[in-house]
Amino acid sequence: MSERSKKSMSASRTVKTQQIFPSDTNHHNTLFGGKLMAMIDDVASIAATRHCGRSVVTASTDSVDFLQPIRPGEIVSMVALVTYTGTSSLEVCVKIVAENILEQRKHLAAISFLTFVALDEHNLPVMVPEVVAETEDQVWLNETGKERAKVRKERRSKSKDLHQFFSNNLTI
């Protein structure tokens, strides 16, 4: 059997920067949460694709912690990294920093963890390269990823009854 390939965590690092316009905001005059979630999914999917060199689908979003509001005129920088790999699944962490360039202020606005699954040419889950942490921070992200993956698997198994319930009751 051929050995599983490995890829450094840094190789997946993906950065996206964009301005926030008034059309991106809600009636509190801050960035609409759904808009930020779409931006997160986009940058995270690029990092996941970069890691495995295959098509990926978003399997779930573990969490999005909205820590501080983002205002129009601010610049949002999103950094996405593959932090943990299962067999065919990849965990991606996205850090979102908002910056007011004119006032030279930056703040951590949100953090998110998502799971992607790599698919082969028949759209079936396929093994991904194992992610290799190289720095102290990356080792921490990777090691804490084991516990997040465990919680995710437990949640998925507990959700089976819920999925069955809604599959049988589509009109609710």
Ligand SMILES: CC(C)(COP(=O)(O)OP(=O)(O)OC[C@H]1O[C@@H](n2cnc3c(N)ncnc32)[C@H](O)[C@@H]1OP(=O)(O)O)[C@@H](O)C(=O)NCCC(=O)NCCS
């Ligand atoms: C994600 C998907 C491919 C999983 O297919 P599946 O047949 O259930 O796959 P499996 O049970 O073999 O699981 C494959 C891997 O995905 C992981 N996985 C599946 N569902 C998951 C979920 N909801 N959250 C986290 N991981 C999940 C499994 O733990 C497994 O990981 P591993 O290989 O690292 O051990 C399938 O559910 C799917 O296509 N969903 C829709 C995806 C989509 O359309 N996304 C865009 C949303 S708009």
